Amino acid sequence: MSETLRLPAITRIEGHGRVSLVVGDDGRVTDARFNVLEFRGFEKLLEGRMIWEMPLVTSRICGICPVSHHLAAVKAADALLGAEIPPAAKVLRELLQLAGFVHDHALHFFLLAGPDFLLGRDAPSRDLLGVLEARPDLARRAIALRKAGQHVVEVLGGQPGHPVTAIPGGMSRPLADDARVELLATVRDAILGAAEAETLSREATLRLLAEHPGFASAPTPLLAQVAAGRAFDVYDGTIVALAADGSVADGFPASDYAAHIGESTLPWTYAKAPYLKAIGVEDGSYRVGPLARLRIAGSMRGDRADRAAAAFRSELGDTSAALAYHWARMIELVAVLERMEALLADAATSNAEVRVKVERRGGSGSAAVEAPRGTLIHHYEADDVGRVTRADIIVATTQNSVAIGRAAAEAVAGERVVDGELEDAVRLRMELGIRAYDPCLSCATHEVGRMPFSVEVIGPCVEGR
Amino acid sequence: MKPKLATVVLGGCTGCHLSLLDLHERLVDLLGAVDLVRSPLTDAEEIPPCDIVVVEGAVGTVLDEETVRDARAKAETLVAMGACATLGGVGGLRNVLDTADVLARAYGDGRGPLASDEGADRAIPALNPLVRPVSAVVDVDVEVPGCSPLPDMLFDALVAAVEGRPFEAPRRTLCAQCGRRHESMLQHDSGFVADAVYGVMELDAIDPDLCLLEQGVICMGPVTREGCGARCTEANIPCRGCMGPGRKEFEQGAKMVDTLAAILPAGAIMFLDDLIGTGYRFGLPSSVLPASVGRGGGGDE
Numbered sequence: 001m002s003e004t005l006r007l008p009a010i011t012r013i014e015g016h017g018r019v020s021l022v023v024g025d026d027g028r029v030t031d032a033r034f035n036v037l038e039f040r041g042f043e044k045l046l047e048g049r050m051i052w053e054m055p056l057v058t059s060r061i062c063g064i065c066p067v068s069h070h071l072a073a074v075k076a077a078d079a080l081l082g083a084e085i086p087p088a089a090k091v092l093r094e095l096l097q098l099a100g101f102v103h104d105h106a107l108h109f110f111l112l113a114g115p116d117f118l119l120g121r122d123a124p125s126r127d128l129l130g131v132l133e134a135r136p137d138l139a140r141r142a143i144a145l146r147k148a149g150q151h152v153v154e155v156l157g158g159q160p161g162h163p164v165t166a167i168p169g170g171m172s173r174p175l176a177d178d179a180r181v182e183l184l185a186t187v188r189d190a191i192l193g194a195a196e197a198e199t200l201s202r203e204a205t206l207r208l209l210a211e212h213p214g215f216a217s218a219p220t221p222l223l224a225q226v227a228a229g230r231a232f233d234v235y236d237g238t239i240v241a242l243a244a245d246g247s248v249a250d251g252f253p254a255s256d257y258a259a260h261i262g263e264s265t266l267p268w269t270y271a272k273a274p275y276l277k278a279i280g281v282e283d284g285s286y287r288v289g290p291l292a293r294l295r296i297a298g299s300m301r302g303d304r305a306d307r308a309a310a311a312f313r314s315e316l317g318d319t320s321a322a323l324a325y326h327w328a329r330m331i332e333l334v335a336v337l338e339r340m341e342a343l344l345a346d347a348a349t350s351n352a353e354v355r356v357k358v359e360r361r362g363g364s365g366s367a368a369v370e371a372p373r374g375t376l377i378h379h380y381e382a383d384d385v386g387r388v389t390r391a392d393i394i395v396a397t398t399q400n401s402v403a404i405g406r407a408a409a410e411a412v413a414g415e416r417v418v419d420g421e422l423e424d425a426v427r428l429r430m431e432l433g434i435r436a437y438d439p440c441l442s443c444a445t446h447e448v449g450r451m452p453f454s455v456e457v458i459g460p461c462v463e464g465r
Numbered sequence: 466m467k468p469k470l471a472t473v474v475l476g477g478c479t480g481c482h483l484s485l486l487d488l489h490e491r492l493v494d495l496l497g498a499v500d501l502v503r504s505p506l507t508d509a510e511e512i513p514p515c516d517i518v519v520v521e522g523a524v525g526t527v528l529d530e531e532t533v534r535d536a537r538a539k540a541e542t543l544v545a546m547g548a549c550a551t552l553g554g555v556g557g558l559r560n561v562l563d564t565a566d567v568l569a570r571a572y573g574d575g576r577g578p579l580a581s582d583e584g585a586d587r588a589i590p591a592l593n594p595l596v597r598p599v600s601a602v603v604d605v606d607v608e609v610p611g612c613s614p615l616p617d618m619l620f621d622a623l624v625a626a627v628e629g630r631p632f633e634a635p636r637r638t639l640c641a642q643c644g645r646r647h648e649s650m651l652q653h654d655s656g657f658v659a660d661a662v663y664g665v666m667e668l669d670a671i672d673p674d675l676c677l678l679e680q681g682v683i684c685m686g687p688v689t690r691e692g693c694g695a696r697c698t699e700a701n702i703p704c705r706g707c708m709g710p711g712r713k714e715f716e717q718g719a720k721m722v723d724t725l726a727a728i729l730p731a732g733a734i735m736f737l738d739d740l741i742g743t744g745y746r747f748g749l750p751s752s753v754l755p756a757s758v759g760r761g762g763g764g765d766e
Contacts, residue, residue: 040555041570048739049739053705057555062480063483127506129507143493146489158696161484161612164700167666172701357669
């Protein structure tokens with residue numbers, strides 16, 4: 001006999017999540033499941049809508065990374081409609097995507113996950129309020145970085161909440177030259193703050209890895225979209241997958257995703273998990289996001305970021321540790337700001353030619369961007385008048401779901417449950433493992449069928465799951 | 466003593482909470498004026514008795530319903546924040562669909578956890594057949610419209626709540642706020658204002674100053690309340706109605722059909738390409754339309 005114990009909700013992640021533990025007769029945990037508690041069914045809701053509306057509707061999947069959905073959708077719509085966008089439109093879209101990273105990475109590091117490891121032991125609480133109280137300097141840093149990123153999103157995207165300006169064929173308006181110059185100054189101001197955050201994340205990551213040696217460190221395949229020459233790129237490129245041993249396992253354009261990424265049905269869970277067909281169902285489950293990108297990208301395309309990446313490699317080598325995501329994420333924060341600086345410094349970014357006229361038609365189209373949490377794929381099929389007949393969306397958190405579940409299970413396996421709760425230290429370790437991936441359940445719950453992170457701890461068979 | 470404030474997310478995207486974060490420095494001021502006792506950004510889980518509870522998201526599951534009833538019971542003042550909470554939101558588009566079809570699309574083979582009911586072992590809260598705005602389940606004291614709400618408007622609403630003053634979002638239509646020029650629309654003898662209906666992507670050139678409807682692009686401005694700053698139309702993108710109708714008494718989508726019939730050739734018919742997705746993108750759960758396809762609906766219980 002075993003009983004299932006539901007722990008309180010996991011806070012400071014984006015969305016509703018909860019861990020259920022399966023506890024054996026001896027009072028020790030044998031199994032853990034990460035339950036996602038929302039359902040909105042977005043893929044079905046998109047059917048019947050017009051293809052050119054996808055960027056405006058899908059941005060509502062997620063309030064944290066609406067930019068990524070907006071752009072993945074418009075790229076897939078471009079592909080479906082056969083639109084080739086002008087160079088300046090591509091630059092503006094890339095800038096928009098980069099800006100989305102700034103607010104998102106700063107939010108996660110300073111205000112969501114950071115309170116676990118940035119505050120001293122005497123902090124009043126391990127959350128936003130604790131940061132404001134114990135480290136107001138960090139709160140100010142977070143606010144300044146988020147404000148800079150959201151300002152760029154607002155200028156380029158029309159509004160910071162759910163941007164609207166990417167349309168099939170390009171952008172709905174160009175960037176005025178005086179606005180470009182103003183944004184350049186905003187970005188230059190933010191780079192210093194990002195560099196300080198990177199230093200902080202380096203210290204924190206090394207300390208966390210020393211405190212939790214070997215935790216959530218099993219090598220897995222990794223996947224990311226990168227530009228030619230395996231350069232860091234959040235907007236466009238080719239998908240590259242590494243095997244667990246670090247060798248290249250696969251490479252393909254996003255348009256071929258269905259031939260390369262499968263979805264397994266596991267014998268012990270209703271959940272499906274994306275896997276690399278090149279490796280197979282058994283071992284092909286992969287991770288995405290900052291660590292995957294850093295491991296796959298040969299260049300971060302910025303001097304400061306490349307120096308930081310070199311330091312990362314010399315300290316940690318080809319690490320697989322979930323906790324290393326924190327450092328990788330802040331290296332990216334530097335990289336995206338450096339890239340923004342380079343793009344905004346170019347007067348051609350203000351070019352008035354930002355769209356081509358596009359005619360409605362039917363067909364199918366797929367595209368990917370790198371979202372803050374990892375690769376995001378949108379796929380649409382439409383009838384002759386451009387009405388969507390099928391939509392398929394694979395979000396980053398879904399691709400990390402197996403690893404998130406494993407991290408949670410590893411943290412709690414064999415631990416004793418007293419009065420319906422884990423020991424504080426055990427719960428903290430579990431939450432560290434989960435939050436390292438910055439799971440976004442708002443994104444993930446558009447497709448609940450893939451999301452209940454059911455986890456099996458390797459060990460004695462437990463009946464009644 | 467500072468007023469106690471709690472915030473919760475039901476079925477939504479967390480975007481309204483991002484609007485709160487987008488207050489930037491003013492968020493610190495706000496947090497200095499209240500005692501934030503519960504929020505997705507902090508570690509407390511239970512909602513204690515408070516002066517103000519701010520709710521983001523629609524009521525789509527049994528758990529959402531439990532949470533919002535709990536929030537109402539604990540709150541002196543309940544604030545519904547954003548389109549999902551006030552109108553039902555984008556997720557409400559499932560109200561004209563069969564819940565089983567929506568689940569089948571998500572699960573494919575129908576083997577999802579909701580397919581079996583194992584009582585206490587069921588980890589995922591059951592779906593209600595209809596998505597509802599908060600006001601359809603409990604009494605709401607303050608509504609802040611928008612997807613996402615403008616941070617400035619949120620700030621004003623919350624400061625009013627803290628000070629115990631009423632808050633009312635503006636009530637005119639977006640056209641009153643959008644600075645675009647009208648030409649033929651204002652001339653009684655002009656006939657239709659455009660020769661056909663287009664997506665923005667289909668225009669030869671986008672006139673940045675002329676009314677989008679006069680360019681043949683469906684814009685929900687005439688039937689949508691102002692207060693968003695007209696940021697979409699400013700960016701050459703038509704309004705999609707996220708602020709909801711200026712008055713809840715009228716049907717946003719049906720009113721748009723009415724508006725279009727007078728100014729575009731076969732406008733209403735073209736609009737039927739996707740009447741629901743355009744006319745009711747954010748407010749289907751507040752409309753009587755789902756009832757007309759046998760799915761219940763209507764705003765208030």
